Amino acid sequence: MSTIDNLPPLRDVISRHELRAKKQLGQNFLLDLNLTAKIARQAGDLTQCDVLEIGPGPGGLTRGLLAEGARHVLAIEKDSRALPALAEIAAAYPNRLTVMQGDALKIDPLPHLTPPIRIAANLPYNIGTELLIRWLTPPEWPPFWDSLTLMFQKEVAERITARPGSKAYGRLALLAQWRCEARIAMMLPPEAFVPAPKVHSAVVHLTALPQPRHPADPAVLSRVTAAAFNQRRKMLRASLRGLHPDIEPLLESVGIAPTARAEEIGLQQFCALATALKQAGPGASR
Numbered sequence: 001m002s003t004i005d006n007l008p009p010l011r012d013v014i015s016r017h018e019l020r021a022k023k024q025l026g027q028n029f030l031l032d033l034n035l036t037a038k039i040a041r042q043a044g045d046l047t048q049c050d051v052l053e054i055g056p057g058p059g060g061l062t063r064g065l066l067a068e069g070a071r072h073v074l075a076i077e078k079d080s081r082a083l084p085a086l087a088e089i090a091a092a093y094p095n096r097l098t099v100m101q102g103d104a105l106k107i108d109p110l111p112h113l114t115p116p117i118r119i120a121a122n123l124p125y126n127i128g129t130e131l132l133i134r135w136l137t138p139p140e141w142p143p144f145w146d147s148l149t150l151m152f153q154k155e156v157a158e159r160i161t162a163r164p165g166s167k168a169y170g171r172l173a174l175l176a177q178w179r180c181e182a183r184i185a186m187m188l189p190p191e192a193f194v195p196a197p198k199v200h201s202a203v204v205h206l207t208a209l210p211q212p213r214h215p216a217d218p219a220v221l222s223r224v225t226a227a228a229f230n231q232r233r234k235m236l237r238a239s240l241r242g243l244h245p246d247i248e249p250l251l252e253s254v255g256i257a258p259t260a261r262a263e264e265i266g267l268q269q270f271c272a273l274a275t276a277l278k279q280a281g282p283g284a285s286r
């Protein structure tokens with residue numbers, strides 16, 4: 001295995017620091033540094049960027065990001081056992097790596113980052129979707145980050161990038177694609193990780209658009225898509241009945257057949273419906 005820096009191979013690092021993977025921390029490590037460099041390259045030119053990495057573990061992707069030239073990496077890791085290995089990387093790349101120990105769900109990274117900011121991570125599977133939803137729903141748009149380069153289980157990656165009409169299409173696709181360009185950048189087999197998970201994985205790349213593709217109030221859009229996809233087999237006139245007493249004419253006013261089902265409806269139509277609902281107000285109470 002070739003190395004991308006002068007640091008020891010990751011297998012040695014793991015055995016020296018006794019970093020046996022823990023399932024409850026979602027630990028599936030990437031040990032091939034050529035692969036981690038390839039993943040880092042999916043994030044684009046990092047030389048002028050700060051990179052936020054969640055869950056660096058023994059630091060395979062961290063090394064990839066630094067070797068690819070990231071201006072600065074802020075890495076947040078919950079497992080204190082990884083800190084000595086990460087300190088060795090910080091020493092090899094002076095002033096370019098900051099490690100914070102703690103729960104990424106509880107730490108606000110913003111005070112420690114300078115724009116432009118990109119996020120790159122092989123996410124712990126148990127908090128990956130929660131973090132993604134947080135990053136996709138900031139109080140203001142555009143968000144604090146320019147792009148996200150994230151490893152997910154293949155099935156989650158497909159839900160993020162799904163198009164109408166497919167089984168994977170739902171709220172996550174709409175949320176991601178409303179204000180981002182989202183695509184699967186790489187597929188990885190279970191054997192790419194140690195230990196090998198049961199499922200295939202994929203790297204998803206999301207780029208924040210300067211503004212939403214179609215105007216809509218985020219809270220109303222969220223309510224509409226929740227109601228529509230929580231009962232995805234039902235016709236929209238039934239699943240959305242609770243949103244407005246005149247839902248059928250409202251659906252028709254934006255060109256949606258009241259008998260259609262959620263998975264047939266594209267982003268533009270959901271946004272138009274959210275806007276029509278907002279304009280219509282609460283309507284007569286039922």
Ligand code: SAM
Pocket residue numbers: 025026027028029030031054055056057058059060061062076077078079082102103104105121122123124125127
């Ligand atoms: N980046 C490493 C790699 O690619 O080999 C490790 C990836 S592993 C899938 C996920 C990492 O996230 C582990 O190092 C784990 O300890 C860490 N982690 C789990 N929960 C976390 C949390 N709440 N906050 C920060 N890190 C967490």
